[in-house]
Amino acid sequence: MSSRASKGTAVVALAATAGILVSAVPAGATTKYTPGAPGAGDPYFPDMGNGGYDVAHYDIALKYDPVGKGIQAVTGIQARATQNLSRFNLDFLGPLRISSLRVNGAKAAFRRTGAQELEITPRKGLRKNSKFTVTVAYSGVPQTINDATLGTSGWVPTSDGALMVNQPFGAATVYPVNDTPADKATYRFFLTAPKSLTTLANGDFSGKVTKGGLTTTRWEMRQPMASELSMLTIGKYDVLSGKTSTGIPNITATDQALGISPALGREFHDQTALIQDFLATKFGRYPFTSTGGIVVRANIGYALETQARSIYDRAHAPGTLPSRTTIAHELAHQWYGDSSTPERWSDIWLNEGFATYAEWLYLEKFQNKPVQQSFDETYATPADDDLWKPLTADPGRDNIFHPTVYDRGAMTVHALRLEIGEKDFARLIKEWPARNRGGTFTTREFIRFAEDISGERLDDLFRKWVFTSGKPSL
Incomplete structure (x- = not known):
């Protein structure tokens, strides 16, 4: 999906023109159809994503079986062909069994090839x-991915249900998908489980129905979302609903298996709203129509900025909440990483750098620790430390969660602030996510934007901070 509204307008115009050209093909002419590419072209994850089409929307209807720990599901996909397609691929990984597959309502031939190709x-x-349209019905126990360097993702069983987390991969273990950040789409989730369990997902809660001992909840993500940011969870949760001071619906939940007190659950709910509203003063209007967070016991060992409702694993510290800087980090991602998303994984530093910088902004606002002090403490890391070794703007597949992406990324943001000045920096950090709302971007586009805002050439700054290995000089 395009990263700017102007690009989207151009695509619509081209599509209209293409329609006219197709209709003008002489009678009897033969249309050539070719297969879509089985990958989206990201060198870090060449099997992820596919070519030949653009997804607009996913409907995911999923029923959870607490006895067999598996699912029965139907995923419906609305898409547009970007070439004359003879066939196309979806990403679908693991042992789930397909019982029916239809394209435009008619049965279609399919086969599973390679590691994840449907x-x-x-x-x-x-x-x-x-x-x-594509409609796929399937069932089974989804796969959990345990990657040696990138950790756990996909379908994660818990003591009373399951969690789906998908960064950088994992979505394809639960539903057929074009699994690339370059192809965002809107979502609807219909989650069914025994009425004793809670089901949660991204987006706005839009109702529930209980029948025959089962409850189905409906969730809608109305803004474009990358598949790696989709989320659902099933289990026993204490749920709070309300609004932030700016009127954004706020839904938070704490896993009962963690033993979090009602008072702490309320604190988490209130802090989520407070921190989000603070970040909006820095980054501009919140980009989604609901917010919140879910504290889980899943043993994945991380928090994740799942869109509009982040996940915080506290299995290592039951009875406690994530730190407020962690909440600030994941909420900052809603602007930087979720609404505005790197097109390729090599540019993830712009996600994590700004989210880490948001931690520094939080500390300055609420704990009187100047941002410059946070920068100085991080910059004091010895020059031979591993922090300085990878290229921040191209860390490599196994280093997308490396400290250089987070800490050196945040230092880059601050170095940019010092270079262009307070007025231009304040404008940049609001206008960049607004410009790319619902879309994708590259590091080079960010640099050009910073140069346009500031009127300065910034090649040297970014060369030494993100394109060169080693500790930069000040």
């Missing part, structure tokens, strides 16, 4: 710019 051949080719 290759689909519709009964007839799909013309460029035509809209089409």
Whole structure:
């Protein structure tokens, strides 16, 4: 999906023009159909994502079986062909068994190939710019991914249910998907489980129905979302609902297995609202229509900025809340990383650098620790430390969660602030996520934007901070 509204307008215009050209093809002319690419072209994850189409929307209806720990599910996909397609791929990983697959309502041929490819051949080719639907019914116990360097993702069983977390991969273990940040879409979740369990997902809560001992909840993410940011969880939770001071619906939940007191649950709820409203004064209007967070016992060992409702694992410290700087970090991602998303994984420093910088902003506002002090303490890391070794703007597949992405990324943000001055920096950190709302971007685009805002050439600054290994000089 395009990173700017102007690009989107151009795409619509081109699509309209293409439609006219197709209709003008002489009678009897043969249309050539070719397969979509089985990858999206990201060198870090060449098997992830696919080419030949753009997804607009996912409907995920999932029923959880607490006895077998598995699911029955139907995923519906609305998409548009970006070429004349003879066949196309979705990412679908693990042992889930497909019982039915239809394209535009008609049965389609399919096969599983490679590690995660679901290759689909519709009964007839799909013309460029035509809209089409895919409906896949499947069941089984989804796979948990345990990557040696990138950790746990996908479907994570818990003591009373399950959690789905998907960064950098994992979505394809639970639903068929074009698993690339470059193809965002809106979502609806229909989650069914025994009425004794709570089901939660991204987005706005839009109702529930209880029948025959089962409850189905409906959640809607109305703004474009990358698949790596999708989330759902099933289990026993204490849930609080309210609004932030600026009127944004706020839903938070704490896993009962953690033994978090009602008072701490309320504190987490209130702090989520408070910190979000503070960050909005720095980064501009909150980009989604609801917010919140979920404290879980999942043994994944991290917090994750799942869109509009972040996940915080506290299995290592039951009865306690995530730190307020962690909450600030994950909420900052809603602007930097979620609404505005790097097109390729090599540019993740712009997610994590700004989120880490938000921690420093929080400490300055609420604990009287100047941002400059946080910078100085981090910069004092010895020059031979591993922090300085990877390239921040291209750390490599196994280093996308390396400290250079977080800490050196935040130092880069501060170095930019010192270079361009307070007025231009304040403008930049609001206008950048607004400019890219719902879309994707690259590091080079960010640099050009910073240069446009400041009127300065910034090649040297970014060369030494993100494109060069080693500790930069001040």
